Amino acid sequence: MSVRNIAVYDTTLRDGAQAEGVSFSAVAKVQVAKRLDEFGITYIEGGFAASNPKDMEFFRLIKTVPLKHSKIAAFGSTRRANTAPEEDKGLAALLEADTPVCTIFGKSWLLHVTEVLHTTPEENLAMIADSVRFLKEHGKEVIYDAEHFYDGYKDDPEYAMAALKAAADAGADCLVLCETNGGALPEEVAQITKAVVDAFGIPVGVHTHNDGELGVANALAGVNVGAVHVQGTINGIGERVGNCNLSSVIPNLMLKMNLECLPNAKNLKQLRALSQFVYEQANMRPLTKQPFVGESAFAHKAGMHVDGVRKVSQSFEHINPELVGNQRRILISELSGASNVFLKAIEMGLEVDRKSPEVKKVLKQLEQMEKEGYEYESADASFQMLIKKVLKKHKPFFDLEGFRVINERHDPEEGCLSEATVKLRVGDDVEFTVGEGDGPVDALNQALRKALVRFYPVIADVVLKDYSVRILDPEEATAAKTRVLIESGDGSNTWGTVGVSENIIEASWEALVDSVEYKLFLEEEKNKN
Template identity: 50%
Template sequence: MKRNINIFDSTLRDGAQGEGISFSVKDKIKIVKQLDSIGVNYIEAGNPGSNSKDLEFFNEVKKLSLSHAKIVAFGSTRRKGISVEEDANVQALLTAETPAVAIFGKSWDFHVTDIIKATLPENLEMIEETIAFFVSAGKEVVFDAEHFFDGYKSNPEYALASLQAAVDGGASCLALCDTNGGTFPHEISEIVKLVCERFPSTSVGLHCHNDCGMAVANSVEGVRAGADHVQGTFIGFGERCGNANLSTIIPNLQIKLGYECIPSELMSELTPAARAVGEIANIHMSTGMPYVGASAFAHKGGMHIDGVNKASHSFEHISPELVGNRRRFLMSEVSGRSSILSSVQKIDPSITKDSPEAQLIIDELKRLEHEGYQYEGAESSFELVVMKVLGMYREPFAIDFFKAIGENDVESGEFTSSSMVKVSVGGVAEITAAQGKGPVDALDKALRKALEVFYPVLKDVYLTDYKVRVLDTENTTSAKVRVIIESTDGVKNWTTIGVSSDIIEASLIALKDSIEYKLLNIDGVEK
């Protein structure tokens, strides 16, 4: 029987230190709910002594009724030269009223003597006294041994002494931090094993950074060496190169190695939760992210697709459904007829390779590809093409007229754009206008504004990515362009394509496909 592993998420604290990341209080509350819903044990949420926003968050999070997670406040040991009771930051941790606190302290002698300018014995006193203070206040204390692995390699006896001071103070867990992210898996394994043997009655954890690209591997090796607590951020973002990615670590440990990290019935919620966190954080999650990325189970080569159709494990290490993801077959020149047929059968299972409709679809795809369309990564537009060929398509709206204008105000130096659009739904017309940062942005806003009159559900839809590629560069400014846009409703992402020698028209084609795909995939669209 494999042991249970406590998952300690630091998305709201260490993740918030990543470049471009800024959480509002509402954002943090939403992420707490997502993490709790998949069974995370601890959620480290910030330092109430560092800023008013974190203090406001801790006041709000008290109102939640969580099913799995403990909220953790984060802070440092007391400063040198003062008592615990005199340290304002230490006292601020109590105001958070969390059941657990994470206290970080120095484990590297260099940091003690050269960074915080304390003596080695004084630092040990700071660790023990601070932890004892919180234990006496009824708190569960996790000790984050900052720079532990660098410290151990520099002065192993002192690094271990810092852990002993934490144990003497009553810490329930010793989280060994690879703060600089420079340690290799074999080093992690050896050192964690030694620590577990030295402190057999205390939980031992890992807090790894990804500066060498090894944070996940280091975390897994640490568990295999005896650790029972893993810290990280849910989709890996954080300071510098990021933190250990928990959305990768959890299935690696649980599905591959048999450890218990989250309730097994919640594993299928891993991908939706990861993508929700990405949306809340306003980052474009890598499609190649293991387990939860959009390309994690995407197949392009014809031989691969044929193999997966015959036996999924021939080119997939797990079933995508285990983690709430899905298999995708990419449309391209190397995909083969079988991949096209497989995608068509998702729309109409009655179509076979011998059906006349199959040939009609292939002929239409060849015609469109000749015009510059490429459906790899634009499967939503591909589905619309298939629906049109099969007679399953119904036009939810028509664009009767549009105009896009760009204006440069010489005095202010600002360039603005405006757009006017006329749409009709069921014979009823709507005309509207909007301004944007560019003609495409203005067109997108005007189109959605007009259609929201008929389809209020579109208020939740917005663009997350926009790409343009020039197809025939020898024609210079009259060349055809391919526009690919990615859209989301906050739950599901989809990608569409448009091609034209006019970038505005190409964008409009992709925008129209995006909105149509959303509307045609909703049962009982609200009108």
């Protein structure tokens, strides 16, 4: 029995770019397209050919890029009402884009035909047929997106099917049913998609949105009844609350439904890296709780769960995280048990017994630290430093002799200037440095890095990616205890550290020190191996 192949159509660069706060440059779009091609996406929709110069610039640039797997598609609409295809500017732009595939959308819902286009039902059918035929005559693969199809079918199934027939009879290569408003339920999508699959002898696809939190479910429902083409975006970014999330659809198709949608099944291991790359290019912070690819997708916190995962991983994990390029994470909190600490120590390469006194010491210290306001779920690096200290395996890379921070403001029209001085000892050497920054923490960070880089050049790779503060006892007003969380990275790894104090500068310093010590610890472990 042959495995059914599903064509994946990515519209991140067009539909995804309609998300609030997202804007891709033409160069960034090329970089994303290259990664999508490496991953094995069937179609990459580059943009709306008639909408803006940036999209046309992308189509020009992508021609110079040799692609291994993907076909580039230009997006547009059917001709305007009462306009010949040869005279329609939108269709002319599609030809100018010079892509092998053209995707055009047309109306399936009479409400849109009469109230939005202000034309007749007959003219709308002619617009669809003329546009598809025109593009086919110019040698294009034509994908027809039937906009608002499910709403149109529920309103008038006969007319919605007539709109598809107009496209099919004119030579469309694929009929894509668009759930544009995002409000349909999976059983509706399945029923209507099956009716279309049964009625037409050409490939049928689905394009769903996530307004009802059902974008992925609706796409899978369509595939389950015969659709062989799925449209969506990486990470589900898109207009309003987003599109169907290909980062979830693809592993579900391959791992749960035994369907092929990539040229090489091993490419699935690149999924998390692709997700992170698209977030970066879109200038978006990754959604940690995103299924399959999120940082928390395989994170375990409760001691009972961790113990279960340690014994039989599938007892609390629906797939092996490595299949999608992710990894298991053991979280540490007041809910932690000996299994959490044991597995975390194993991660660090420490040889400990789960029932050893050392594990109990770590749990006791953890309990005490959390009473003082420390929280280690987002500060994995600080917890690893804590383990090493409790187990007396911590070797300080430097000793602090003192630091000072000064904030000055001389001109009311300008902001404050922060200056920090740091004095520390590395072996027999004493280093005294000064750093300036936009704020006291930035100045401290600059001074600390400057003091250490002579002894540990890898410190230059460390970048502060995020800084957050939480007031733990606001009733104490200005004397309240503060928790500072810092996220750092070096281009390959990302780690979190925490500091707690009534003094926000001291709390920040503590988190900063853990951050650089953890980097040095990573480097030390790498050199051992």
